[in-house]
Amino acid sequence: MRRDLYNSDHELYRDTVRNFFQRDVVPHYEDWERGRIIDRGVYPLAARHGIFGLEIPEAYGGSGVADYRYRMIVCEESARVFTTSFNVTLGLFDDVVLRYLLELTTEEQKQRWLPGLASGERICAMAMTEPAAGSDLRGIRTTARRDGDAWILNGSKTFISCGTCADMVIVAARTGSGRSDFSLLVVEEGMEGFVRGRKLDKVGLHSQDTAELFFENVRVPAGNVIGDVGSGLSHMMFNLPRERLSVAAQSYTSARSIYEVTRSYASTRFAFGKPLVDQQHIRFVLAEIATELDVAEAYLDRSVSALDAASLTPVDAAKGKWYASELYKRTVDRCVQIFGGYGYMVESPVARAFIDSRASTIYAGTTEIMKEIIGRDLPDREVDGGEAAVASERA
Known part of the structure; x- marks a missing residue:
């Protein structure tokens, strides 16, 4: 997965993240889903391993690492074991809430709030x-x-x-x-x-x-x-690029993992005397998904680099958000079809993704809102009425 985006330090971090998920999340995740709540005890463990609040400065108990590639690794490793709800929660904190507390607070407020958040004791x-x-x-x-x-x-x-x-x-x-x-x-x-x-x-x-x-x-x-x-309104607007990149990252990594498990299933499941993947229609569907994911990955890589360089624009983030979230929804739907009846069983990761993916095109700004943002940024067009009409379109 996306090895060209990372260096050796990131891959060492991946080992830590992967071990954390296998040890502290996967064994409990089904209980959390049934109970409709994540056990709060997992957040101090996540903080201890640098998976929760990584960017909080050392002075307040964090690591002070501002490199979005580390968040990408968390998204990838969470998606690999299908713990979507937990990843969404981590994204809410690291990509949304924490930005306000780091950028807008006074020193006194930081001293009051950040240590408890850095330790995972406060939410x-x-x-x-x-x-x-x-x-x-x-x-x-x-x-x-x-x-x-x-x-x-x-x-x-x-x-x-x-x-x-x-x-x-x-x-x-x-x-x-x-x-x-x-x-x-x-x-x-x-x-x-x-x-x-x-x-x-x-x-x-x-x-x-x-x-x-x-x-x-x-x-x-x-x-x-x-x-x-x-x-407050301008404060809320400043973080939108990162918030929308967060949804794009979660959507892409989840879609990629569902595709991989579906491709494996299609290679081992037989119908009419041969594997599903040898049926031309199934092969073509998988080819379409693989292509779309690779295209989305390239755009996401560019967006991650832009965010780390402080140059990701709201419009570019909106493009990535709507496309990746719609791709996630579309990918899961096609994968359920390939799984057939098994894809409709709740214990299947594909079925779980089917119900988890739907909200991604809604929160952090709907697909329609994303397209409106992009549309308002399109080059001016010549229309009847001249400047007044153009101004009206932008209003």
């Missing part, structure tokens, strides 16, 4: 989505008003990953009258008025807990605001 979630505001962040209705040395927070959030187990939650709230006037507040376990709703029963990704959250006059200290007051 942090991100709460943006609301019942009436999904991809459209400007539709957020949760509010926070200043009251002396605190903010009074009211509202609700839904589809919040790690919402039931998080010790702290970064909440996006409207703090002014402007359409884009938002701020980010950290709500911590035990704050009065912070209520966790039901754990949502999802189609797939069962052990990756997702919940509703409610805030009823929660008094959030002013020292728990991260970034600049009123700049």
